[in-house]
Amino acid sequence: MDNTLCERRMSEAELLSSFEDAVNYDHIFVCYQAQINHSTGRMVGAEALMRWKHPLYGLQYPSDFIPVLEKNNLIYKADLHVFDMVCRFQKRCMEEGIAIVPISVNMSRYDIYNHNYVEEIEAIRKKYDVPVKYLRIEITESSAIGGMELVSSVLSKLHEYGYLVEMDDFGSGYSSLNILKDLDVDIIKLDMKFMSGNMGGRGGTILSSIVQMAKWLNTPVIAEGVETMEIADYLKSIGCNYIQGYLYSRPTPPEDFISVIKEINHEPLTPAMELYNDMDTGKFWNPESMETLIFSNFAGPACVFVYSTTDRTIEILRMNKKYVKEVGNGRTEKEIIKANPWDDHDEKSRKDYEDALLRAIESNDEEVVENWREICTKICGTDKICIRSYIRVIGKGEDKYLFYAMVQNITKEKKMLAERDEKELVLKNAFEHANVYAWEVNLSTWDMRPCFRCMRDLQLPPVIHNYPEPVIENGLFPPDYADMYRDWMKQLASGVEKLEAIIPLTVGRVPFHVRYTTEFDETGKPLKAYGSATLVVDDDKEK
Numbered sequence: 001m002d003n004t005l006c007e008r009r010m011s012e013a014e015l016l017s018s019f020e021d022a023v024n025y026d027h028i029f030v031c032y033q034a035q036i037n038h039s040t041g042r043m044v045g046a047e048a049l050m051r052w053k054h055p056l057y058g059l060q061y062p063s064d065f066i067p068v069l070e071k072n073n074l075i076y077k078a079d080l081h082v083f084d085m086v087c088r089f090q091k092r093c094m095e096e097g098i099a100i101v102p103i104s105v106n107m108s109r110y111d112i113y114n115h116n117y118v119e120e121i122e123a124i125r126k127k128y129d130v131p132v133k134y135l136r137i138e139i140t141e142s143s144a145i146g147g148m149e150l151v152s153s154v155l156s157k158l159h160e161y162g163y164l165v166e167m168d169d170f171g172s173g174y175s176s177l178n179i180l181k182d183l184d185v186d187i188i189k190l191d192m193k194f195m196s197g198n199m200g201g202r203g204g205t206i207l208s209s210i211v212q213m214a215k216w217l218n219t220p221v222i223a224e225g226v227e228t229m230e231i232a233d234y235l236k237s238i239g240c241n242y243i244q245g246y247l248y249s250r251p252t253p254p255e256d257f258i259s260v261i262k263e264i265n266h267e268p269l270t271p272a273m274e275l276y277n278d279m280d281t282g283k284f285w286n287p288e289s290m291e292t293l294i295f296s297n298f299a300g301p302a303c304v305f306v307y308s309t310t311d312r313t314i315e316i317l318r319m320n321k322k323y324v325k326e327v328g329n330g331r332t333e334k335e336i337i338k339a340n341p342w343d344d345h346d347e348k349s350r351k352d353y354e355d356a357l358l359r360a361i362e363s364n365d366e367e368v369v370e371n372w373r374e375i376c377t378k379i380c381g382t383d384k385i386c387i388r389s390y391i392r393v394i395g396k397g398e399d400k401y402l403f404y405a406m407v408q409n410i411t412k413e414k415k416m417l418a419e420r421d422e423k424e425l426v427l428k429n430a431f432e433h434a435n436v437y438a439w440e441v442n443l444s445t446w447d448m449r450p451c452f453r454c455m456r457d458l459q460l461p462p463v464i465h466n467y468p469e470p471v472i473e474n475g476l477f478p479p480d481y482a483d484m485y486r487d488w489m490k491q492l493a494s495g496v497e498k499l500e501a502i503i504p505l506t507v508g509r510v511p512f513h514v515r516y517t518t519e520f521d522e523t524g525k526p527l528k529a530y531g532s533a534t535l536v537v538d539d540d541k542e543k
């Protein structure tokens with residue numbers, strides 16, 4: 001028999017008579033809809049939505065069967081069945097090493113009247129050994145119809161066990177604002193009705209003030225039923241980044257949802273982070289706030305990222321335009337966010353950076369690190385850049401730390417330094433080759449710095465103070481030349497540009513051609529004298 005021929009809405013009587021089987025044989029099952037951070041494209045959670053696939057009558061939707069179950073006191077059983085399936089799903093993800101996102105389960109307002117509801121879900125959770133952080137409970141605004149006391153006590157019981165609670169359909173009733181004041185919910189879900197119509201009008205204003213208020217309460221907001229990019233962008237512009245809706249994902253059967261989990265990166269709902277110092281979460285994440293304005297307009301290149309100490313990953317959450325310009329190497333903000341930051345680092349560079357992160361966690365202060373990164377872009381090809389980062393912890397959540405990093409691209413400076421070092425090396429080699437000993441004398445401090453060759457052959461230290469006395473004392477300059485040599489220093493200090501003579505050096509009195517050239521500052525004051533000594537070879541003497 002072809003099932004689809006019979007596919008149709010079921011009558012109330014049919015629903016009720018099939019209910020036992022539906023629970024026992026998993027005809028009632030769960031689809032998952034992702035909750036996404038619209039700024040980063042990452043998943044922050046998912047909602048479990050009940051479906052009923054009758055073997056004869058096909059797929060039934062909640063709007064058809066949930067009211068029937070509620071009316072007949074069966075919703076309670078159905079909800080526990082859903083909770084059980086969600087726990088099984090999470091357990092499977094854990095066992096198969098699939099990344100886990102917290103899943104929100106709907107609680108009917110009628111479940112509130114069942115005193116055991118919280119205890120029963122807790123027993124199911126324990127049965128499958130799923131950590132409580134991977135489960136959330138959605139209660140609806142309408143739950144408060146029966147009185148605040150009941151909802152309050154359920155809420156505190158859920159909190160006692162560690163569940164985060166979402167206020168579903170927020171804004172759909174008249175008493176929304178009061179409810180928020182009286183109920184300590186952890187996440188607000190904006191009702192879908194806000195998502196239609198003209199965002200610039202009254203609806204937009206209400207929406208914007210709800211988001212604003214939620215920020216004051218330090219409560220993350222998820223907007224539901226977002227179908228278009230325009231609405232998502234508008235929501236982002238008023239500070240609501242979390243989105244659940246057809247734009248990103250339809251409710252998806254478990255098998256397909258596992259693929260979605262594997263495809264999309266995850267991140268925590270951010271205000272679950274406790275912010276350090278004087279930072280105000282609400283202000284910081286709100287695009288209209290002063291902090292944001294400073295971050296995006298007046299601060300230097302900066303980004304905010306999460307570092308996980310267990311899996312040692314970095315996820316960039318926010319960056320300003322200057323950051324993109326400074327370290328992006330032609331990449332867009334999206335491309336930077338999508339990339340794994342470690343891909344740019346070699347082993348040493350990554351170690352240096354992670355060491356600095358750990359230092360910053362330890363010191364709770366600013367730490368500096370410089371490292372080379374290899375950036376690969378379509379436009380520029382592969383390019384090596386050197387970044388100096390000033391990093392500081394601004395928040396903490398479990399094994400995750402929130403960091404603020406100010407960066408400078410110091411590639412040019414580094415390259416110039418390297419060039420200088422290279423030049424010095426060339427010069428050094430040239431001296432080696434030409435049998436020249438060289439040194440410089442600072443004409444105000446009388447510090448003398450010998451070249452490498454002097455240090456090696458004559459066992460001189462890197463700096464000789466009170467020059468030339470020590471080399472007279474140690475016999476490098478013979479005593480009969482000491483006064484002449486002291487007089488040379490006086491002449492150089494008083495501005496003589498060049499001096500030279502053949503002087504027998506060391507106790508062996510080996511003849512050397514000793515020369516001095518003076519360097520002056522812009523006012524004509526003598527700064528340094530560069531000395532050199534070349535061995536006078538026999539054929540030189542013969543001339």
Ligand code: C2E
Pocket residue numbers: 033048049050061062063066075079082105106107108109168169224225226227244245246247251
């Ligand atoms: P809800 O909790 O507000 O769930 C969101 C509903 O919006 C879902 O409808 C979802 O499919 C739909 N939706 C999501 N994104 C969009 C979008 O972009 N545009 C539009 N037009 N709709 C979108 P669904 O699955 O039909 O569920 C309807 C309601 O049934 C739910 O509303 C919830 O109140 C109830 N429900 C669903 N599952 C359960 C459950 O396990 N237990 C209980 N007690 N109620 C449930």
Ligand code: CA
Pocket residue numbers: 047106138168
């Ligand atoms: Ca819901």
Ligand code: CA
Pocket residue numbers: 168169189191192224
């Ligand atoms: Ca809802």
